[in-house]
């Protein structure tokens with residue numbers, strides 16, 4: 001891990017500690033509303049949404065990588081926008097178990113997505129590749145923070161899709 005990513009992880013960790021404290025306060029409010037006979041928010045639905053949005057993010061991130069591997073920045077840009085929309089959906093999820101995944105997704109991924117978008121727009125492939133690697137590190141650092149460190153994203157050059165990633169000639 002390079003220094004920038006390490007620093008980011010530290011910053012995220014601090015944000016996470018604050019978010020957890022806020023989560024505990026929310027937990028008490030929920031316990032209180034339960035006591036009053038008010039139905040709690042549907043956490044089962046939230047977790048379904050989360051795992052679905054994670055699967056979307058994985059697919060779009062992989063397609064960005066395959067586009068970059070094929071030196072197809074135009075296609076990478078398309079998938080970066082799809083990924084951005086998925087990140088926005090993840091960011092709107094309140095909580096998952098103990099974790100404020102929405103806030104964490106926003107704080108971890110939005111700056112990295114912005115950086116990736118700028119790198120792709122620059123037309124410089126090495127820069128786009130570096131930004132993509134940093135994005136994957138961001139995914140993995142949140143998996144560590146949320147006790148899902150066994151879900152490890154890494155580049156995979158195999159194309160499992162019914163799709164050519166080569167640029168149009």
Ligand code: HEC
Nearest residue numbers: 051054055057058061101104105108139142143146148151
């Ligand atoms: C909020 C922190 C957080 C961020 C940021 C995050 N994840 Fe996740 N991810 C989770 C959690 C929590 C789970 C477990 C969800 C569950 O248990 O249902 C998960 C699960 C997954 C899974 C397993 C689901 C499956 O379909 O196999 C994949 C893949 C995944 N994430 C990909 C990504 C990718 C790709 C990124 C970055 C673009 C990312 N995640 C960013 C927290 C995060």
